[in-house]
Amino acid sequence: MxxxxxxxxxxxxxxxxxxxxPPLNQADRDAVMAVFDSNILHGTAAPNAVALQKEFSEYIGCKYCLVTNSGTAALHMAVASLGIGPGDEVIVPAFTYWSTAAAVLHHNAIPIFVDIEPDAFCIEPKLIEAAITDRTKAILPVHIHGMPCNMGPIMKIAKKHKLFVIGDACQAHGAKCDGKTVGNIEDTCGFSTNRSKNLSSGEGGLFCTNNEDAYRVAGMLREFGEVVVHGEEREYNAYGMGWMYRAHEFVNAFCRSQLKRxxxxxxxxxxxxxxxxxxxxxxxxxxxxxxxxxxxxxxxxxxxxxxxxxxxxxxxxxxxxxxxxxxxxxxxxxxxxxQRTPVPAQSVFRDMQGYGKGCPWNCAHYGRKIQYRGEDFPATIKFxxxxxxxxxxxxxxxxxxxxxxxxxxxxxxxxxxxxxxxxxxxxxxxxxxxxxx
Ligand SMILES: Cc1ncc(COP(=O)(O)O)c(C=O)c1O
Structure with a gap:
């Protein structure tokens, strides 16, 4: 002893x-210092933003990528760009960081939780179909702890029920299932680049898709609901709800340097x-x-x-x-x-504390009474x-x-x-x- x-x-x-x-080197420092020298500090058309989007989409193998200021923003863009909104249900795993479910709530949609695979800790495909209702619009698998979900069966279920698949790859840059890179399997996908993540820029996020419409809508959401075209006069017209999800050039430059490694x-x-x-x-x-x-x-x-x-x-x-x-x-x-409990056991869900006054669960568009209970997710509790x-x-x-x-x-x-x-x-x-x- x-x-x-x-x-x-x-x-x-x-x-x-x-x-x-993350490990830092002189190349990271030089990349950030070069932004000072360029004097271009922000904007969706700034050189590091544009280059990072190209380089990350090449790495993932997808057609389109948008850089944003957090993983949560990227996930919100991934949900909203597919037209998911009030009254719609999205299936998410009970074992995740709660930001996954927050991204659904951010667009007034309702997260419906499903338990995890007992051995591999990702959403259990066998339990998904039982959670599908006529309100379900998407499945949102989370590639947790860097482990890719079992995407084959998930994509099959989505196809059968005509659902979208949204990936949360905030913890899984470069993970592969059946030889395919996550972010290039789903309809849309969000990545985080906060300090701890495999690809780290301090704070930040990346949205990926192969769907041109989703790419266009996500771009509007990122910048106040406006369509801002570099080199053209700004219209100053919001086409719908939008947020300020633009990323910073210092962060973009740092992220590009980290992406190389x-x-x-x-x-x-x-x-x-x-x-x-x-x-x-x-x-x-x-x-x-x-x-x-x-x-x-x-x-x-x-x-x-x-x-x-x-x-x-x-x-x-x-x-x-x-x-x-x-x-x-x-x-x-x-x-x-x-994590200490299944996400649905957290107060925000147990007490249905969304936007206040029971919203979005008692929203007129929803019309279904649900209850969140941690004990319904034994595999998550055991894990x-x-x-x-x-x-x-x-x-x-x-x-x-x-x-x-x-x-x-x-x-x-x-x-x-x-x-x-x-x-x-x-x-x-x-x-x-x-x-x-
Ligand atoms: C699984 C998961 N989803 C979403 C997020 C949110 O990312 P961010 O903190 O960049 O908003 C995180 C990161 O903490 C995460 O681990």
Whole structure:
């Protein structure tokens, strides 16, 4: 037990050896500084905006791309550009960042949640048809933690029911399903480029489509509902609702510079993830993610599953996970919780706090009474309970850090008595706190 860093032993991961994301270099700095020199600081026709759109659409393989100022904006454009609006339903997974569902609400449409695949944590295609009603207009699969959804069956269901498919690829730049890149499979798709994402520009988003009409409408939504044509007199006429979703040139320049290194950075993430998964397979108590054979994830987050039964514990997994994480943190291994409940269990849905006054659920166009309940999504609840994400499984970190991680996992999982002690201590502390209240 004394071997563990928590009880005074040496750390498995040397202090200062974990580097943050994204890796920056002189080319990034030069790209941003060149914007100052150009003195072109904004506009949808600014040179870096136009070039980024061309370069990203080439990377994804789609016809059209629009740069915008967040992933949420890109998703809202992806929903609204297909004509989805008041009274329409859009099917979304219960396990996602809630911005996916917010993008549906932003256009007064109604998110209808569906549970996830038990092993691959994306929307479960087998559950989609049961959620389709005569109000359903689209399915919105989310390629979560960099794992592409099982797009074949999803596209088939959409075709059968004449629905659109909107992708949320905010966490999955470059991920592939059946050899096809996400963003080039769906009707429209949104990507985020905020600080943590595989393609990072600090803050930002990208909208992709092969549909010319959706591209045109999304362009209007991005800029106040107007049609602004570079080089022509501005009409100053809004054709409908629009937002201010333009991106900044500094951000565009930075994003272009990062995009050049996206393939090599994704390859590093994949190399580290495959190494970890192979190693964790042999460590009782923890496991890496399951990857179905038709999918090529880009590991936005590397997730770890905690399996107490492998160490002979018959305890709730959350209790084991908390004890293990405490010991692992002392070793220098950071693990975090991504989402705590299914999205429909969040207050905004449970209490139907949209625009206030029950809107959009009691909007005259809707006319259906629904209720959101977290407990309706058991696979999501189980997934959240069992998993954490492992920090820093990306460059500029190296395979050496991954080896240190493996050594730390081996050390901690090799000390079940210490884990038992930590679980007992947590129980005692919980009892004491209940007694004092
Ligand atoms: C799955 C998912 N969807 C949507 C978003 C929203 O992106 P942004 O924060 O750029 O608006 C995020 C990012 O946080 C996300 O992870």
């Amino acid at each position: 004394q071997n563990l860093a928590l009880f005074g032993g040496p750390r498995a991961v040397a202090e200062g050896s974990v580097k943050t994301w 996206l393939p090599e950075n994704n390859a590093k993430r994949q190399e580290f993830a495959q190494f970890l998964t192979a190693e964790l397979r042999n460590i009782p108590g923890v496991k890496g993610p399951h990857t179905p054979p038709n999918r090529e994830p880009v590991y936005f987050n590397y997730i770890v599953r905690f399996v107490p039964s492998e160490l002979g514990f018959d305890v709730p997994v959350e209790k084991f996970k908390a004890a293990a994480q405490k010991a692992l943190a002392a070793e220098g291994i950071g693990l975090g919780q991504w 959240i309970a069992e998993h954490s994400y492992l920090s820093a499984v990306y460059p500029p970190n190296t395979l050496d850090l991954m080896k240190q991680y493996v050594a730390g996992f081996k050390k901690v999982m090799g000390e079940p008595k210490a884990l038992k002690r930590l679980m007992d201590e947590a129980d005692k502390a919980a009892k004491a706190s209940t007694a004092s209240t």
